Amino acid sequence: MENKREFDLQTLRHSAAHILASAVVELFPGTKLGIGPAIENGFYYDFDLPVKLTEDDLPKIEQKMLQIIEKDYKFIRQEIDKQQAIKMFKERNEIYKLELLNEINEDKVSIYIHNNFVDLCRGPHINSTGELKYFKLLSVSGAYWRGDEKNPQLTRIYGTAFFTKEELEKYLQQLEEAKKRDHRKLGRELELFDIYEEEFGSGLVFWLPKGAIIRKIIEEYLRELHLKNGYQIVYTPHIAKSVLWEISGHLGFYSEYMYSPMDIEGQKYIIKPMNCPGHVLIYKSKLHSYKELPIRLFELGTVYRYERSGVLHGLMRVRGFTQDDAHIFCTPQQVQQEIMNLLDTVVKVLNKFGFKEYSIKLSTRPQKYIGDLDNWELAENALKTALENKGLPYEIDPGEGVFYGPKIDLKIKDAIGRLWQCSTIQVDFNLPQRFDVKYRDSDGQDKYVIMIHRALLGSLERFFAVLIENYAGVFPLWLAPVQVKILPISDKFLDYSKKILLQLQNNGFRVELDDSETTLQYKIRVAISQKIPYVVIIGQKEQQENKISVRKYGSDKTEMFDLEMFVEKLKLELE
Ligand SMILES: [Zn+2]
Numbered sequence: 001m002e003n004k005r006e007f008d009l010q011t012l013r014h015s016a017a018h019i020l021a022s023a024v025v026e027l028f029p030g031t032k033l034g035i036g037p038a039i040e041n042g043f044y045y046d047f048d049l050p051v052k053l054t055e056d057d058l059p060k061i062e063q064k065m066l067q068i069i070e071k072d073y074k075f076i077r078q079e080i081d082k083q084q085a086i087k088m089f090k091e092r093n094e095i096y097k098l099e100l101l102n103e104i105n106e107d108k109v110s111i112y113i114h115n116n117f118v119d120l121c122r123g124p125h126i127n128s129t130g131e132l133k134y135f136k137l138l139s140v141s142g143a144y145w146r147g148d149e150k151n152p153q154l155t156r157i158y159g160t161a162f163f164t165k166e167e168l169e170k171y172l173q174q175l176e177e178a179k180k181r182d183h184r185k186l187g188r189e190l191e192l193f194d195i196y197e198e199e200f201g202s203g204l205v206f207w208l209p210k211g212a213i214i215r216k217i218i219e220e221y222l223r224e225l226h227l228k229n230g231y232q233i234v235y236t237p238h239i240a241k242s243v244l245w246e247i248s249g250h251l252g253f254y255s256e257y258m259y260s261p262m263d264i265e266g267q268k269y270i271i272k273p274m275n276c277p278g279h280v281l282i283y284k285s286k287l288h289s290y291k292e293l294p295i296r297l298f299e300l301g302t303v304y305r306y307e308r309s310g311v312l313h314g315l316m317r318v319r320g321f322t323q324d325d326a327h328i329f330c331t332p333q334q335v336q337q338e339i340m341n342l343l344d345t346v347v348k349v350l351n352k353f354g355f356k357e358y359s360i361k362l363s364t365r366p367q368k369y370i371g372d373l374d375n376w377e378l379a380e381n382a383l384k385t386a387l388e389n390k391g392l393p394y395e396i397d398p399g400e401g402v403f404y405g406p407k408i409d410l411k412i413k414d415a416i417g418r419l420w421q422c423s424t425i426q427v428d429f430n431l432p433q434r435f436d437v438k439y440r441d442s443d444g445q446d447k448y449v450i451m452i453h454r455a456l457l458g459s460l461e462r463f464f465a466v467l468i469e470n471y472a473g474v475f476p477l478w479l480a481p482v483q484v485k486i487l488p489i490s491d492k493f494l495d496y497s498k499k500i501l502l503q504l505q506n507n508g509f510r511v512e513l514d515d516s517e518t519t520l521q522y523k524i525r526v527a528i529s530q531k532i533p534y535v536v537i538i539g540q541k542e543q544q545e546n547k548i549s550v551r552k553y554g555s556d557k558t559e560m561f562d563l564e565m566f567v568e569k570l571k572l573e574l575e
C-alpha cells in the first residue's frame with residue numbers, strides 16, 4: 001500500500017514537472033527543455049532559458065500553472081517512431097531532448113502531450129492537468145546539463161506537490177523550520193566551522209574553535225566507549241601505495257571516488273578513501289589463534305573521496321571527512337554475538353546524542369555476490385536474529401546488500417521528523433579473501449576471518465551537521481562550546497565576576513566572561529544569539545550577598561543561587 005502511494009505521488013509530482021515546463025515555455029518563448037523528474041519530496045525541471053530567472057519569478061510561473069490546471073488538459077500518451085520524434089524535436093529546436101533521443105536504442109518512443117506541450121517521456125502521468133491541486137514552487141538554482149561541469153549550465157526550478165492541502169502545508173512548515181536550522185547558516189553564526197573554497201578548496205572543512213571543542217568531546221566520548229567495549233585504538237597513514245588499492249579492489253569498483261595518484265620516488269601513492277585495508281594490515285602483522293578473536297580495531301579515520309563540486313553541501317557532502325570507523329575480525333560463529341553487542345552500542349550512542357527514533361534496513365544477498373552461500377545465510381540470520389533479540393523494528397531490502405556481504409543501515413529521526421543516514425554495520429566475506437586474512441582454528445587449520453565494517457555516527461562532519469540542525473544550534477550542556485557566560489552589570493563587579501569565572505572553571509566548566517562596556521540588555525542579547533545554556537548576571541545585590549543570578553537559555557526568569565548550588569545543579573544536569 002505504502003509503495004503504491006509512493007508511486008502515485010511520484011506520478012503526481014512528475015506530472016507537476018510537465019505542467020511547470022509548459023508554463024515556463026508559454027511565459028518565456030525560446031526556452032529549451034532539459035529533464036524534469038520526480039525526486040524525494042518533490043520534483044524539478046531543468047531549462048535553458050532566454051532570460052535569467054530568480055525566485056521572484058516563481059509566483060508568476062505558479063499563476064500560469066494554475067491557469068493550465070484550470071483548463072484541465074488531458075495528458076495524452078503517444079507511441080511514435082524514433083525518427084518521427086527526432087524530426088518533431090528538431091522542429092522545436094529541443095537540442096537536449098535530441099541528445100536524449102539519440103541515446104535511445106529502440107525504434108519506438110513515447111511522448112506525452114497536454115495542450116501544446118510535448119515531452120519525451122516514459123510516463124506514467126495523471127489523467128489531466130486538473131488532478132494537480134496542491135503544489136508549490138520552491139527555489140531556483142543552476143544545474144549543469146546531466147550534472148557535468150563541461151556542459152552548459154541550465155536553470156533548475158524545484159517544486160513539490162501533494163494529494164492533500166494538509167500534507168503540503170505540513171511539508172512547507174517543515175521546510176521553513178529546516179531553513180532556520182540550516183547547519184551552514186548556524187555554523188557561520190555560531191562560528192562552528194568554515195570552508196575556504198577560494199583559498200583552500202571546496203568540500204574541505206575547517207573546524208573553528210567552538211566546533212572543534214564539540215568534536216573533541218565527541219571523540220573523547222567515542223574513544224572511551226570503544227576502549228570499554230573491547231576495541232583497540234589504532235591510527236593509520238593517509239596515503240598508501242596504489243597496489244594496496246588494487247589488492248583491496250577499490251581501484252576496480254570504487255575508483256570514481258578516488259583522487260589521482262601522486263608520484264613518490266617512482267611509486268604511485270593514493271590518498272585513502274577508506275580505512276579498511278590499513279586495519280587489515282595491522283591484523284595481519286601477526287598470526288592469530290581463534291582464542292584471540294574477535295579482534296576489534298577502532299580508528300577515527302580521515303578519508304578523502306571525490307564528489308563533484310555540484311553536489312557538495314556544507315558538512316553533509318564533503319571531500320574529506322573523519323569516520324568513527326572500526327573493523328571486527330571474527331569467526332563465523334561469533335558474528336551474531338558481535339552484531340548484538342554492536343546494536344547495544346549503537347542505541348546507547350545515539351541516545352546519548354538525543355536520537356531515540358530509528359529506521360532500520362537489513363539488505364540481503366544480491367544477484368551477483370561472492371563468498372559461499374553458507375556464510376551468507378549465517379550472516380543474514382545473525383543480523384536478523386540480533387535485530388529481533390534487541391527488539392529493534394526493521395525492514396528487509398531483499399537483494400540490496402553489497403556484493404560482498406549483508407548489511408544493516410540505520411537512519412535517525414531528528415527533531416523535525418527528518419531521517420538521516422547514520423550507522424552502518426556491514427559483514428564482509430571479500431576483503432579477508434583478497435588480503436588472505438586468516439586465523440588458526442582449534443583444529444589447527446588456517447581459516448578466513450569474517451570482517452565486520454561498522455561506523456556508528458558515520459562521518460563526524462555529517463553527524464555534526466545533523467546535530468546542529470537537530471538542536472537548532474542549542475546544544476545540550478555536555479556539548480555546548482560555552483556552557484556559562486558571566487555578565488557583570490558594570491565594571492564595578494568585574495573582580496567578583498572574575499572570581500566566579502575561576503571557580504566555575506576550576507569545577508571543569510567551559511565559561512566566558514563578557515567584560516565589554518555595553519549594557520546588560522545588550523550582553524544578554526549577545527549570549528542568547530550564541531545559544532549559551534546559562535548566563536550568570538552579577539550586580540550589586542549578587543556581590544553583596546555573595547551569590548549569582550542565573551538565567552537559563554529560553555527562559556526569561558532569573559534565579560538567585562549560591563555558587564555551590566549552581567555547580568551542583570550543572571553537575572546533575574551533566575549526568
Ligand atoms: Zn513525463
Ligand SMILES: [Zn+2]
Binds near residue numbers: 274275276327453454
Ligand atoms: Zn571498512
